[in-house]
Amino acid sequence: xxxxxxxxxxxxxxxxxxxxxxxxxxxxxxxxxxxxxxxxxxxxxxxxxxxxxxxxxxxxxxxxxxxxxxxxxxxxxxxxxxxxxxxxxxxxxxxxxxxxxxxxxxxxxxxxxxxxxxxxxxxxxxxxxxxxxxxxxxxxxxxxxxxxxxxxxxxxxxxxxxxxx
Amino acid sequence: xxxxxxxxxxxxxxxxxxxxxxxxxxxxxxxxxxxxxxxxxxxxxxxxxxxxxxxxxxxxxxxxxxxxxxxxxxxxxxxxxxxxxxxxxxxxxxxxxxxxxxxxxxxxxxxxxxxxxxxxxxxxxxxxxxxxxxxxxxxxxxxxxxxxxxxxxxxxxxxxxxxxxxxxxxxxxxxxxxxxxxxxxxxxxxxxxxxxxxx
Numbered sequence: 287x288x289x290x291x292x293x294x295x296x297x298x299x300x301x302x303x304x305x306x307x308x309x310x311x312x313x314x315x316x317x318x319x320x321x322x323x324x325x326x327x328x329x330x331x332x333x334x335x336x337x338x339x340x341x342x343x344x345x346x347x348x349x350x351x352x353x354x355x356x357x358x359x360x361x362x363x364x365x366x367x368x369x370x371x372x373x374x375x376x377x378x379x380x381x382x383x384x385x386x387x388x389x390x391x392x393x394x395x396x397x398x399x400x401x402x403x404x405x406x407x408x409x410x411x412x413x414x415x416x417x418x419x420x421x422x423x424x425x426x427x428x429x430x431x432x433x434x435x436x437x438x439x440x441x442x443x444x445x446x447x448x449x450x451x
Numbered sequence: 452x453x454x455x456x457x458x459x460x461x462x463x464x465x466x467x468x469x470x471x472x473x474x475x476x477x478x479x480x481x482x483x484x485x486x487x488x489x490x491x492x493x494x495x496x497x498x499x500x501x502x503x504x505x506x507x508x509x510x511x512x513x514x515x516x517x518x519x520x521x522x523x524x525x526x527x528x529x530x531x532x533x534x535x536x537x538x539x540x541x542x543x544x545x546x547x548x549x550x551x552x553x554x555x556x557x558x559x560x561x562x563x564x565x566x567x568x569x570x571x572x573x574x575x576x577x578x579x580x581x582x583x584x585x586x587x588x589x590x591x592x593x594x595x596x597x598x599x600x601x602x603x604x605x606x607x608x609x610x611x612x613x614x615x616x617x618x619x620x621x622x623x624x625x626x627x628x629x630x631x632x633x634x635x636x637x638x639x640x641x642x643x644x645x646x647x648x649x650x
Contacts, residue, residue, distance in 0.1 A: 326478050329479070351556060415461040429557050429649055
């Protein structure tokens with residue numbers, strides 16, 4: 287009975303936040319199969335950890351922590367990294383009619399550049415794009431606020447360099 | 452284009468996301484496919500296989516009078532039980548590493564790395580102790596001529612025996628580290644890399 291209730295609450299919370307999981311998968315999985323596997327692995331770990339979720343942090347903060355941790359430490363990709371060949375499917379959403387083709391190209395380049403960042407940098411970029419404050423990023427990643435700001439500046443510069451080349 | 456320009460496009464994903472098509476119950480009953488899970492499953496298999504083999508050998512020794520005092524088989528049983536303990540420790544180690552992140556991700560990475568390094572040190576000491584006990588027991592057994600099957604080894608002059616033991620002592624840390632690296636090597640490197648990235 288207790289377990290059914292727990293399952294239902296978890297399912298409801300997951301449904302409400304599944305886009306976050308999906309975004310993590312998009313960022314860390316190179317292929318569609320990778321992403322499906324990662325989605326499954328993250329959901330399993332979330333479910334295992336859920337009974338210990340005390341609600342001290344926001345559910346989304348807790349989800350990011352577990353999701354990113356699974357993606358960077360416990361996930362085994364099926365194939366070697368693919369950069370250029372799979373760029374199309376790596377993009378989260380390339381905007382539709384709102385943007386010009388040239389703009390689309392620039393977005394693609396930017397997403398491809400993000401793909402070249404290391405795992406922690408990717409996590410920082412994702413949280414930045416999600417409009418998380420540095421305090422929230424610190425809570426999720428455990429990297430100090432000051433260090434995060436320095437890293438963010440470096441990442442921006444790195445992305446500029448990558449897209450320029 | 453700057454990263455900030457991408458924010459709008461990123462947000463579009465929220466609006467255009469139609470939802471993943473998945474069956475939660477099916478996912479939750481599936482096995483996770485990560486490297487840690489693969490190791491955990493491998494250790495679990497050993498935790499069944501090794502004691503079962505030890506129990507089988509014990510049964511053979513006890514049921515056949517001629518084998519009642521066969522030191523080789525009893526040594527193998529002892530070794531299998533010791534290995535079982537080793538695998539049990541590793542199994543527990545995986546469980547510790549699979550604990551969910553409680554604080555920040557960086558702290559979790561550092562903690563896991565520390566646990567792994569501590570474990571390799573502990574394992575080195577443990578195997579060394581086992582070796583000492585085994586050698587002392589072997590020498591005592593031979594000294595009192597308790598077991599005829601050790602006669603061959605007993606006939607070898609002491610300096611050579613001591614040299615072999617000394618060699619075992621020299622080689623043992625490398626062998627232990629090698630097996631630890633085989634299991635956790637890639638994982639340790641990966642964790643170290645991530646800690647460096649987060650620093």
